[in-house]
Amino acid sequence: MRIPCPYCGWRDAQEFAYLGDATVERPDPAAADAPARFHDYVYLRENPAGPHSELWRHSAGCRQWLAVRRDTTTHEIIAAEFVRGRGARR
Amino acid sequence: MSRLRQGGLIDRSRPLSFSFDGRSLAGFAGDTLASALIANDVALVGRSFKYHRPRGIFSAGSEEPNALVELGAGARREPNTRATTVELYDGLIAASQNRWPSLAFDLFAINALLSPLLGAGFYYKTFMWPAKAWEKIYEPAIRRAAGLGRASLEPDPDAYEKAHAFCDVLVIGAGPAGLMAARASARAGARVILADEDFLLGGRLNAERCEVDGEAGSAFAANAVAELASLPNVRVFSRTTVFGVYDSGIYGALERVGDHLAEPLAYAPRQRLWRIVAKRAVLAAGATERPIVFGGNDRPGVMAAQAVQTYLNRFAAMPARQIALFANNDSAWRVGLDIARAGGEVAAIIDIRRAVAPTLTEEARRLGVRILLGGQVVSTSGKRLRSIKVATEKGVERLSVDGLAISGGFSPNLHLAGHHGGRPAWKDDIAAFVPGRAPPGLLVAGAAAGRFGLAACLADGVEKGAMAARDLGFHRKPDAPPRAEDEAAAVEPFWRVGASRGAAFVDFQNDVTAKDVQIAHAEGFRAVEHLKRYTTLGMATDQGKTSNVTGLAIMAALAGRSIAETGATTFRPPYTPVAIAAFAGHHRGKDFRPTRPTPTHAWAERQGAVFVETGLWLRAQYFPRAGERDWLESVTREVKATRASVGLIDASTFGKIDLQGRDVGAFLDRVYINTFSTLPIGKVRYGIMLREDGFVMDDGTTARLGETHYLMTTTTANAAKIYQHLEFCLQKLWPELDVKLTSVTEQWAQIALAGPNARRVLRAVIDAGVDLSNDALPYMGAREATVMGGVKARLFRVSFSGELGYEIAVPARHGEALANALMEAGRGYDIAPYGVEALSVMRIEKGHVSGPELNGQTTARDLGFGRLASAKKHYIGRVMADRPALRDPARPSLAGFKPVDRVSRLRAGAHFTALGKPAAIEHDEGHMTSVAFSPSLGHWIGLGLLARGSERIGERMRACDPVRGGDVEVEICSPVFVDPDGERLRV
């Protein structure tokens, strides 16, 4: 599989480290229901068949964390962008 | 000798000698082992897998199911090599396999009499019998009797290589379609790679008597290859099999660099595994001829018609004296005509069809070839084929022949097109499956797409090659395809002679017969994937290239379904077998993984260090001295020398992360459980990091070097993981923080100097003007300095050993010089280099946690760091660490252990139970994590995780180690065995 790093261009997936679902957002630890929300954040993941947003780090390249949109049924890479600046700020 | 006097694409000026089963034989450059055996009239080349039936050569390509031989000798002996793909070289040694005592007389041929027992589902049924019978009788017998070749048990002496290639268009197969596709793409300007598994490119152009653009097919192919090879934008890979299609246009290919040589050339690998990244690909892999199923269709002398044609035309080798043909299609007729024109004797062309194109029958009659329309071969006889019986409407007739060319039609080689799961589609007009949805970017051309005519192949190649290039922006009006004829190619589906006698094979390599398919049907294993697994049809090393379609066609007929309804099995890489050595490349033995020597490696070697791998690092384990009997004696001396005077160890392997920016303090407060924003400049603090789920992830010390500059250390094992985690936090969670990270693990050599004399030794290497007094650089202080006359250094007054200690960091290139300087300075103090064993002993004596305690299941509280956690801030893991179960006081927590009988040895991994309770899981209260023989105390000590451990000091427990037979009574104590108040640290 190859991933289009916005900084380095198309690179082999072997250069990347995988973390998982890019759609989960870290909850506010000060929220009243923080324990329940952190439970979901830490343990619950969607496992969609089809397009999915995933976290990949270009470890053997620019070291940037990317949100990669990948079709889990075909491994087609639909898009890749830096996570910096698109995630929740907390 | 059945080599023809002239013709063929062999080089008669280069004779080669080789041996088969000890017999010396001769061939020519350009031969395969199979063609040379045929030229030497060797018909019997092996015994079959299960029934030990004599087998000959069936095909002329990589689909070969029968002619598997052991190639080479000694360490280079390679089993199950297809004689049909082995390029002949001088001195080649080959041997038949799976026979005993000899190929001609094989005792295990008795298995054929047991065939009622060894049929479909045999493995499953046999496993059902009593286990004892299986172990004692059946398995040993089967192991001796069944199987293929013998692997060499010696290490492989050859080198293998991995390489990457990139192109616009990859063309797979260099037959008429592939050559034209490559040429069209290349002429349009695309970067092209053309790969073919053969050593001679051209495919069927070299095997058939045909004309293209007015010249012989083989000459046309040679010219086309020469043009391609001359183009700067084309790379031609012969002897290269593209074996798999992976994601994003990645293709796996195996190049046999040195397999056609007795041994590879110096400095060249034997094989090279290519990872080809291609924007587009054209699959032009041709088609494979299918056998017809009838009794005795596996007898040596029965051969695919196209193979006979190939041996005749390409290799000038006549496979038999009198050859009959048995077919359901037009293609086989041309083989018969070729034989007759070459002066061979064609006994008859037997066609199951009653009507055949007059052009073929007339030409056959003109050449004097007998024609039996509506005929079927019902049986064969002879160890090597001697005769066949043919049934026609006039009755059964015996024909004396020593060769039978059979053809049940052609199956497109669509395997690679199915590697992404696309299912093939059945086409009635050609009685074959054609590719369904191909992987993205892959076009299929020529016979692989079911276009069998020569003119059609050439035209399709031009079209697909131009299309692939055009897709990538290379626009050029394609040239008209070369002139050629589309030969007659009619076919009538026919799979099996119903009224035949004797074992009728579908899958030659796995000895699967038509009867096995019937059994599978009768027992309900009718789905193609069930049929495959129950009968092992198509599961041999040839993956059923000649047998799959026939097997499922027979099943379809039995089940009363169409072939389209029955469907095909799944194709997976590799297309042909690939040696594991090729996948490993140079990653074997010592080179399996990279090795990371520390900056002081050469120094440690000179000190006589024994090394140990920790992760990728090679670290000094201990430094044995003359007269020491074992490692424990050396380690004990190293600990005593350090505690009594001074010792040193390379600590460079700890992860080092440089953090700079306005918000580093705030950032560290969020990733550590304790506070770092308040750390004064010039100070070091120990910190614990949690995972988001509340368990401890890592520990280490972090120094503040300036207002906006910190330096973090991580454990050796977690260096990369923590770096990645911190980057995640910064980029994903808190991009607003002004922090920049850099790993500097490899940039700095860091040596720990420990012991009461550490300051005196350090003073000798540090440059003048640096105050090392306890007031100027107290415990947990940090500062910059220079050492050894101007070498930039950082000093950290930290200690893992519990002694007065410094860690001195210098740029990595100065690490060895620093070690030498410290040794020189410490000579008067009997300075001792120590390794990771002594380090571990001293940290256990001090109760410092390490890998065995930071095991991913412990909380900060479990490890005695509950008070470290700040209640005034949010940090990673805080919310989840507060879950009730993680705060349960009954959780196992860190404690120390001593054997009650002080001479007893403790073992890590022992489990704790109450005295008098049996060593059973329901009485388990925790386990010993780390043990050491403490030179300071003179007995074994241990750290462990015990339920309410910290509250139970003074109690006694059993430490049971049933695996190693240990059962020791231990006393629970504080985990800090030496200097509990830390006075030695602060002097």
Ligand SMILES: [Zn+2]
């Ligand atoms: Zn990158």
